[in-house]
Amino acid sequence: MQEALALWEERERRQVEILASLDEAEASLARGEGRPITEESMKALADDVKRRGRTRLAAERNASNLMDFRVAPQAESDLDEMTR
Numbered sequence: 001m002q003e004a005l006a007l008w009e010e011r012e013r014r015q016v017e018i019l020a021s022l023d024e025a026e027a028s029l030a031r032g033e034g035r036p037i038t039e040e041s042m043k044a045l046a047d048d049v050k051r052r053g054r055t056r057l058a059a060e061r062n063a064s065n066l067m068d069f070r071v072a073p074q075a076e077s078d079l080d081e082m083t084r
Helices: 001-031 039-063 074-083
Strands: none
Touching: none
16 A cells, blocks of 8 residues: 555656646747747758767767778688687
8 A cells, every 4th residue: 555655646746747847848938938840940950960970979089099990801701700
């Protein structure tokens, strides 16, 4: 019985938190703080995320001084055999 009561209380607490979060979001929208979502704005967001990701990846590669190397097929085969 105590476990059931504890589960119910937890569910009620989460529900109150969700409702408070919704109230906060609605108030934010009422203040004009929202962002319109259109096909064009979603494309711009995706482009921005890709640009930032590529910039970050380039910075990480430069920071670790990694170079791109190609491995000859025979060398790759030899490596595979060595790790078996």
